[in-house]
Amino acid sequence: MSQKKKALVLFGSPHSRGCTAQLLEAFLEEFRRSAQWEMEQVDLYRLQPHPCTGCKVCAQEERCAFPDLDALDRSLRACDLLVVASPVYNFSFPAPVKAWLDRTQRYFEARFSLGRKPPIQKHREAVLLLTMGSQDSFAVKVCTHQLERAFSVMHTTLSACALWDGTDRGEEGRNQAQEQARGIALEILGKM
Template identity: 50%
Template sequence: MADRKTLLVLFGSPHQNGATARLLEEFLQAVDRETEIAVIDAYRENIRPCVACGFCKTREACSFSDMDSIDGLLRRADFLVVASPVYNLSFPAPLKAILDRTQRYFEARFSLRKKPPIEKPKRAVLLATAGSENADGAAIMEKQLRMIFSVMNTRLESVVALTGLDGTNGGEASLRAARQARKAALAMQDKI
């Protein structure tokens, strides 16, 4: 029997039942039932922002221990999903703090010469929601994740952007994005 796969979700919305949560739920419905799912709610974690103290340049750790459990989950996960609304063309501050704290992996790679800093390869998906019809925010978030993932042994395979939620086409766009999210989940698991 194959090892049980683990999926880690970095959830960046302050709304537990909002558009981002609904899009994530559509994605998760297509995930194999045997997959272990862990959800990190950025708004509940209260992770301190990176202060560029230099601690991680000399050892593979952070001077703040509040990210240690997330680090462990990142290292064990097979799949990674970042589900977030677009705030000012980027991630909301609590999720951005978590993403910025991945600086420890850049330092492990470039200062400590550890290749790769996270040994287990991962496949990732970005689920982004936005009130605006403009998808620029999701594109900027994608670019940020590709840079971060470049040192985390993680490949961003799909981006699902649900835009236009402030307009009258929200329902139609939501249905289209839900289909895309389910398809991304299946593709991530090599089921299509």
């Protein structure tokens, strides 16, 4: 019997039943039906990652000065799929997601200061599940660009984004966004 594939979900909303959680649930439904996948979900609001201080410890050693994300680092290195589920706050990610993103500096330093090519050996795909009150596509560009830059040294490819926009107007876009998320999940399940 083959080993189960691992999906790591980074949940970046303070609302456990809000729009982001609903979009994530639609995506995960398909994975829960598959006996081939094991899920780990990390609530970044509960974790409250310490912000990067630019101390440069990671430029000297392949580690971070702050150990709060060590378990997350191990999970990230082991996963086959990374899912980032987040609302948009002021055209970007909320503070806990941004703190995690800033802490990916350790992988840039491993690559460029310590010469690790790639800093993370195992390749993975990533999916972004994004919710936002407005319908301004600039926020999607900002968020995807931030992830793609971080992923460039993490051996990670952002392969898809599901968007539920206009949430300030209510739930009118929910069904379409959830179907988009399910479709992405089915596509991943079909090829992995």
